[in-house]
Amino acid sequence: MTNHASDLIVTENLRKDYREDDIVVPAVRGVDLVIKEREFTALVGPSGSGKTTLLNIISGLDSPTEGRVWLKGKPISEMKGAELSDFRRDHIGFVFQAYNLIPVLSAEENIEYIMMLQGVPKNERRERVRKILGDVGLQGMGRRMPPKLSGGQQQRVAIARAMVSRPGLILADEPTANLDSETGAALLDIMRELNEKTGMTFLFSTHDRMVMDRADRIITLKDGRVARDEIRAENPIR
Amino acid sequence: MGFFIKLAWRNIFRNKRRTFIAGIAIAVGLASLIFCDALIRGMKDNLIKSATASFLGEGQIHARRFWETQDAEKTVNNLPTVLDGLRSEKDVELFTLRTMSLGTISSPANVSSVLFVGVNPETEQRLSRVDDVLEEGSYFRDGGKRDMVLGGDLAELLEVELGDRVVVTVSRAGSGDLAQEMFRVSGIFRFHIKEMDGSFAFARIDKAREMLGLDGGAHEIALKFRDNRFALDPGNPFWDTYSREGNEAVSWTALLPELTRVMDMVWVALGFLAVILFGIVVFGIINTLFMSLYERMFEFGVLRAVGTRPSDVRKLIVCEAGALAVLSIVMGSILGFVLTFVLAQTGIDYRGIEFAGTGFSELLYPVLHFSQFIIYPAAVFVFTILVGLYPARAAGRLTVADALRKSL
Numbered sequence: 139m140t141n142h143a144s145d146l147i148v149t150e151n152l153r154k155d156y157r158e159d160d161i162v163v164p165a166v167r168g169v170d171l172v173i174k175e176r177e178f179t180a181l182v183g184p185s186g187s188g189k190t191t192l193l194n195i196i197s198g199l200d201s202p203t204e205g206r207v208w209l210k211g212k213p214i215s216e217m218k219g220a221e222l223s224d225f226r227r228d229h230i231g232f233v234f235q236a237y238n239l240i241p242v243l244s245a246e247e248n249i250e251y252i253m254m255l256q257g258v259p260k261n262e263r264r265e266r267v268r269k270i271l272g273d274v275g276l277q278g279m280g281r282r283m284p285p286k287l288s289g290g291q292q293q294r295v296a297i298a299r300a301m302v303s304r305p306g307l308i309l310a311d312e313p314t315a316n317l318d319s320e321t322g323a324a325l326l327d328i329m330r331e332l333n334e335k336t337g338m339t340f341l342f343s344t345h346d347r348m349v350m351d352r353a354d355r356i357i358t359l360k361d362g363r364v365a366r367d368e369i370r371a372e373n374p375i376r
Numbered sequence: 377m378g379f380f381i382k383l384a385w386r387n388i389f390r391n392k393r394r395t396f397i398a399g400i401a402i403a404v405g406l407a408s409l410i411f412c413d414a415l416i417r418g419m420k421d422n423l424i425k426s427a428t429a430s431f432l433g434e435g436q437i438h439a440r441r442f443w444e445t446q447d448a449e450k451t452v453n454n455l456p457t458v459l460d461g462l463r464s465e466k467d468v469e470l471f472t473l474r475t476m477s478l479g480t481i482s483s484p485a486n487v488s489s490v491l492f493v494g495v496n497p498e499t500e501q502r503l504s505r506v507d508d509v510l511e512e513g514s515y516f517r518d519g520g521k522r523d524m525v526l527g528g529d530l531a532e533l534l535e536v537e538l539g540d541r542v543v544v545t546v547s548r549a550g551s552g553d554l555a556q557e558m559f560r561v562s563g564i565f566r567f568h569i570k571e572m573d574g575s576f577a578f579a580r581i582d583k584a585r586e587m588l589g590l591d592g593g594a595h596e597i598a599l600k601f602r603d604n605r606f607a608l609d610p611g612n613p614f615w616d617t618y619s620r621e622g623n624e625a626v627s628w629t630a631l632l633p634e635l636t637r638v639m640d641m642v643w644v645a646l647g648f649l650a651v652i653l654f655g656i657v658v659f660g661i662i663n664t665l666f667m668s669l670y671e672r673m674f675e676f677g678v679l680r681a682v683g684t685r686p687s688d689v690r691k692l693i694v695c696e697a698g699a700l701a702v703l704s705i706v707m708g709s710i711l712g713f714v715l716t717f718v719l720a721q722t723g724i725d726y727r728g729i730e731f732a733g734t735g736f737s738e739l740l741y742p743v744l745h746f747s748q749f750i751i752y753p754a755a756v757f758v759f760t761i762l763v764g765l766y767p768a769r770a771a772g773r774l775t776v777a778d779a780l781r782k783s784l
């Protein structure tokens with residue numbers, strides 16, 4: 139049995155079925171998983187193995203057909219509406235494959251957005267944006283609009299956006315898929331450094347070898363089940 | 377809220393062409409409403425002026441029931457006292473006395489019924505526009521006692537021209553005996569109002585009194601006020617003051633109730649027009665907002681994923697509807713102003729067309745009024761916001777995982 143209060147993510151017998159007409163398609167079939175704070179974990183597996191569905195359920199973007207999810211000891215799978223939105227806002231950062239910045243907001247406005255939702259005072263927002271832009275190597279580029287930034291720069295902004303509100307968990311979906319290997323490696327190094335510096339937990343869904351090489355732990359999914367759970371580096375917290 | 381307004385304002389310019397097309401649709405609707413309002417105001421002013429300044433006056437005093445019976449015996453009671461009172465009224469700009477009698481008019485070629493009106497040419501000229509609409513001849517200029525000014529249609533019926541003789545037959549007050557006099561046609565007018573052009577004949581009031589046996593009396597006192605809004609107030613004590621001792625004082629609104637009713641109906645028609653225009657516009661707004669919503673479904677998924685509440689997503693869509701409304705209102709107000717302003721300078725020629733028993737005697741000038749740029753834009757804004765609630769509701773209910781299905 140797990141300690142829900144101290145573990146960051148706990149899933150219990152997680153199942154998700156999709157229905158298409160009368161056909162039931164199982165996407166996740168009874169996943170029990172514990173992810174602790176400060177982990178740098180890669181969720182890998184072939185297409186259709188259930189990686190995206192599992193991330194969606196863990197983050198509360200989708201609801202499970204069966205089972206429960208606890209995040210920071212809170213049953214996120216049972217939250218709804220504004221409570222769920224606020225919980226996600228305060229505890230989870232997202233990095234998407236296609237960056238997905240708001241194109242009409244500048245880099246610094248994109249980063250500021252979540253803090254604005256949190257009601258962080260303007261001066262503090264500005265200060266945190268300035269600092270995190272420095273952390274991701276984008277000093278002086280805060281006023282640029284997303285279309286004026288390269289793919290790598292946009293993904294750095296996305297990382298900054300995900301981290302600026304200081305969530306406990308960063309979920310990253312194929313964050314290097316649209317980047318060249320050099321840029322991808324640089325971004326992974328930034329994330330790894332931030333993981334070690336801030337203690338934020340990273341959970342990646344990926345096919346990228348570079349991500350796997352940097353991960354402490356690799357969870358392999360196959361047909362909606364955990365096929366392998368490999369700890370590749372010793373984490374001081376574990 | 378300020379952040380969402382900024383975001384909404386920028387969002388509506390992401391697809392400039394679509395925003396412009398939707399904005400123009402709303403703007404044209406707004407401009408149409410502004411112009412129709414201005415046109416109705418101009419039409420109202422024109423018709424009231426036609427009805428009152430042509431001949432009727434803004435108010436009248438008669439003996440009670442004269443207006444209904446046209447009985448020659450029913451002259452204004454206590455005329456000298458009434459006239460003294462009117463002279464001391466600061467709101468009365470001028471007045472004129474008339475006799476009015478139904479009779480017949482004949483020429484060698486034809487005979488017709490006529491409303492034989494005795495007027496004081498000097499005061500009548502200042503109150504009514506008979507002298508302004510003369511097609512031929514002059515307006516009692518040569519001082520001839522038997523001069524007669526008659527309507528163009530009546531002259532055509534009688535086949536008379538300037539200088540020709542006509543004979544008027546009326547019934548004398550009291551005895552009811554017939555009185556007959558010969559007049560000479562000195563002027564022919566045309567108001568483009570069928571009733572007036574076809575049956576009115578004016579003579580000097582002294583001659584008319586003599587024929588009717590009135591001995592200084594008058595059937596009607598026509599009034600003009602310093603402010604034409606004076607006559608629009610039925611609760612004004614003026615009407616009670618002069619509705620005594622067997623007399624009745626009435627405003628033009630009572631004399632021409634059909635005109636008032638028609639104008640009310642025109643305003644109602646404008647209301648229907650507004651509903652139809654808004655109805656057309658509503659589909660444009662909904663279509664634009666839904667297209668924008670579906671086009672950015674993934675983006676809304678991202679917004680929700682990073683912690684934006686459903687209520688904030690709804691707020692954003694409503695702000696986008698508001699931003700579209702503001703843009704449309706600016707375009708529509710400019711368009712409406714320019715269109716109305718240009719036509720208010722050039723005028724629209726409806727002369728000769730009868731409407732509600734009267735006619736347009738002058739060019740119709742649409743009237744710009746500040747309320748047109750407050751009421752209608754405010755209505756468009758509120759309406760657009762209300763319409764925006766529907767797509768906003770849909771946006772608030774979207775499932776985040778569905779919106780993000782192709783990515784995370």
